[in-house]
Amino acid sequence: MKIGVDYYPEQWDRALWKSDSDLMAKTGVKLVRMGEFAWSKLEPRDGQFDFEWLDEAISTFSRHAIGIVLCVPTSCPPLWMYETYPDIVQVGPDGNRIQTGIRGHRCLNAPMFIYYAKRITEQLARRYANNPAIAAWQIDNELEAYPCTCETCRGLFRDWLIDKYDTLDNINKAFGNSVWSSEYSDISQIQPPTAYPKAWQNPALCLDFARFSSDTVVKFVSDMSQIIKLENPRAKVTSNTFFCENAPDYYKLFSALDFTSYDNYPPVKLAGETEELSSHAFELDFMRGIRQRNFWVMEQLSGATGSWSPMGATPRPGQIKGYAMQAMAHGADTVMHFRWRTAVKGAEMFWHGLIDHSNVPSRRFEEFAELCKTASKLSVIETTELVSDVAILYSPDNYWAFNIQPQTEGFDYLQQLRYFHAAFTRYGTNVDIISPTSDLTKYKAVVAPAMYIYEKAAAENIYRYVIKGGTLIMTNRSGVKDTCNNCIMEPLPTVYREMIGAEVSEYDPIGETEQTISDFAGNKFTCRQWCDILKLTTARAYAEYKDSFYAGKPAVTMNRYCSGVTYYVGTVCKMDFYESLAGNIMKQTGIPRLKDLTKGxxxxxxxxxxxxxxxxxxxxxxxxxxxxxxxxxxxxxxxxxxxxxxxxxxxxxxxx
Incomplete structure (x- = not known):
């Protein structure tokens, strides 16, 4: 198990490089990540490259057998590029170019940016791809599915739509453009979503633009990776990601790369007795599930965070080591802390590293040193992986669609996944978070929350799983939309109705109003946000509503279908319900449970x-x-x- 740090040699005097590398070697650091923001140092003027300082930095650390994660610095083009080619700057939904001055301004489709991005990647790959000190490569930094609306992106979006739908008439039908007199009579009329709230705009257009924006970043990553692989086919290439507003399709993004990397900043202050879930176990299992194999943490909490927001609390004793170990427990084989030393200049000077501005190692650093010692004892688990009995399905389409049209006050797609994850892991079982089209046959229980957007391959996969004897949990807001993000004109949950043995006769979006349900054993639980009023066909009631005009109607059902069982949760509850349901399902399916596990x-x-x-x-x-x-x-x-x-x-x- 390797522990590393993020380091920025271009930000420090050369005299510090040697002393830093000496201390890293003494502490037990095995990897250093560098270069993701250094484009202006590598190419100070158009076509004038300076790699001597990077050669020296790599040599300084590699002499201690510290491996290098070398980053392609395309997140921050030099100012000379913006000045010469202002059209490489992203255009926002309002039609205006975003302001430069921080980072990540570039449009990933801009021709001149692509030209320069490929050139700097080629230069780096030719110089370092076969250098034995290079342990891995990172493409860019925290890439998002940027919703750029520049002329280049507008044109490519139109091409993307024609490739998908063939004709303008098909686009009009798919988008439902007869509403509000929105039919396109010429392809030039197709425009990306505007700065209006997404819920005011065409949901089919908005979903396809999210897909297009994601495909853009996937293509960019794939292109840059191929440049490196041409120089060294055995090079290990990744990109670091996080949970962002403009989340790409993580499954597609990392399918073009060798492994998943995640930037992990768990909260310092715990939620206590509230319903808020503060553990990052969900995020870590999510990252492992993207490729269904172990992953890396490229940035790990090292101190108080704060740059574009006020500073948060400093990590409590035990959290520096503990949260790194937690990542390993969920499948991280490498954990790299951000950063070695806190910056003394620039916007990130209060996003603290392991060593503070004083440059004197203190409590957090000593804890990090202890982590390095512990990690050195863990070689026995380097070839291990997590094998899970439970899977939770995550869909990028569902994530995007719920962001486009929020359903009711407090309703959150990812939060529903988190509830089920917390419930099952409460009993000490491993949980995978995977794509709806992944192989489900190895799981004893599968949770498919809010399968809002119909995807034929996913629906068929889920049906096969239940038909062959699987135990499935579905929830409200399933089968609502077709693949174009238009409502399906059938009783909910439409394509899943036969499998759950019930249909939704009516629903009540109650928002933050709290009501009560009672299960088959008489246990009472609080529900909120959404209430599907269910009409049974072949299913039995697992729980019923106790309030409102639908008191006595089923809220949760259980249905035996072919050789399997499907549960349907028509509402959103507090954690005690999900723990109760998970416990019952684990008992029924024979999944081992740890009882009376201490909270936390x-x-x-x-x-x-x-x-x-x-x-x-x-x-x-x-x-x-x-x-x-x-x-x-x-x-x-x-x-x-x-x-x-x-x-x-x-x-x-x-x-x-």
């Missing part, structure tokens, strides 16, 4: 097929005691234990 303790298991390694992470501010079912060997301290005592944010790993 997270349990995951990594395996190599012969040995299982169980990670116990205390993600709380209270000490936690855990009694093991039998004595187990700890690979952290080398002792056999029948009980674990974990301090706040502490972790132990035992061999089963």
């Amino acid at each position: 303790v997270e349990v995951t298991t990594r395996t190599n097929g012969l040995d299982d390694y169980i990670f116990f992470f205390n993600n709380s501010e209270e000490e936690a005691d855990i009694t093991l079912p039998k004595p187990m060997y700890s690979i952290i301290d080398g002792n056999e234990k029948d009980k674990l005592t974990l301090m706040p944010f502490d972790m132990d790993i035992v061999r089963k």
Whole structure:
């Protein structure tokens, strides 16, 4: 297991490079990431390249056998490029070019930007692709599906639509342009969504523009990766991502790359007893699920965050080490902290690194050093992976569509996924978050929340899973829209109606109003946001509403379909309901459960097929005691234990 740091040699005096590399080697740092914002240093003038400083920086660290993650610096073109080619700047939904002065302004479709991006990538690849010090490559930085509306993007969007629909008449039909007299009579009339709220605009147009914007970034990443691979086919290429407003299709994005990388900034302040879920276990499992294999963390919390927002609280004792270990527990094989030293200049000077402005290593650095020592003991788990009995399905189309047309106050697509994830992981089981078209046959239970947009391949995949004996959970707002983001004129949940054995006779978007449901055992739970009023066909009621004009009507159903079982949750509840439902389903499907697990303790298991390694992470501010079912060997301290005592944010790993 490798621990690394993000480092910016261009921002520091050369005299610091050697002392920093010496301290890194002494501390146990194995990787350094550099270069993602250094284009102006690498190409100070058009066509004049300066790689000598980068040669020296790479040599300084590699002499300690510290590997280099070299970044292609296309996130920040030099100012001379903006000055010479102002049309490479993105145009916002309002039709105006965005202001330059920070980073990420470039349009990924602008011809001159593409020319220069390919050229700097080629220069770097020719010089370094076969350098043994280079452990991996990173394309750009935190790429998004930028909604650029420049003339180039407008033209390419029109081409994209014609490629998809063939004719203008087909586009008019797909978009429903008879509404509001919106038919296109010429292709030039097709425009991207404007600065008006998305909910005021054509939802079919908005969804296709999101798809187009995502395809743009996927093509850019693929093109840059191929340039590097031409120089060295064995080069490992990735790009770092995060959960952003303009989220791309992560599945497509990383299909063109060798592995997934994530920027991980878990919250320092925990949610306590509220319904808010503060653990980043969901985000980490999401990243592992993109390619269904282990991943890297390219940026990890190192100190108080704050640049474009006021500074947050500093990490509590144990969080620097604990959150890095949590990432490993969920499949991260490499964790790189952002950053080695806090910047003293520029907008990010208060996004703190491991070493503060004083340049004196303190508490957080000492904890990082302890992490490096612990990671050096974990070679035994380097070949392990997580094997899960439960999967949750995430769809980019659903994410985009819900952002375009919010359903009711408080309703959040990702939050529904998080509820189910928290419920199942509460019992210590591994959970995968995967695409709806992934192979589902290996899972004992699959959760398909809010399958809002119909996708034929996904629907057929889900049906096959249940027909062959799988246990499925679906939720409200499923089967609502066709693939064009238009409503389907059938009783909800339309294509899934037969499988769930019920249909929606009416629905009530109640927003933040709280009501009550009661399950088959008489347990009462609070529901809110959305209420599907269900009419049973072959299903049985699992829970019923207790309030409003639909009191006594089913709120949750269970239906046996062919060899499988489908549950349908017609409302949105608080966490206690999801924990109860998950516990019952795990019991019915034979998924092992850890009972009476201390709140805040997270349990995951990594395996190599012969040995299982169980990670116990205390993600709380209270000490936690855990009694093991039998004595187990700890690979952290080398002792056999029948009980674990974990301090706040502490972790132990035992061999089963």
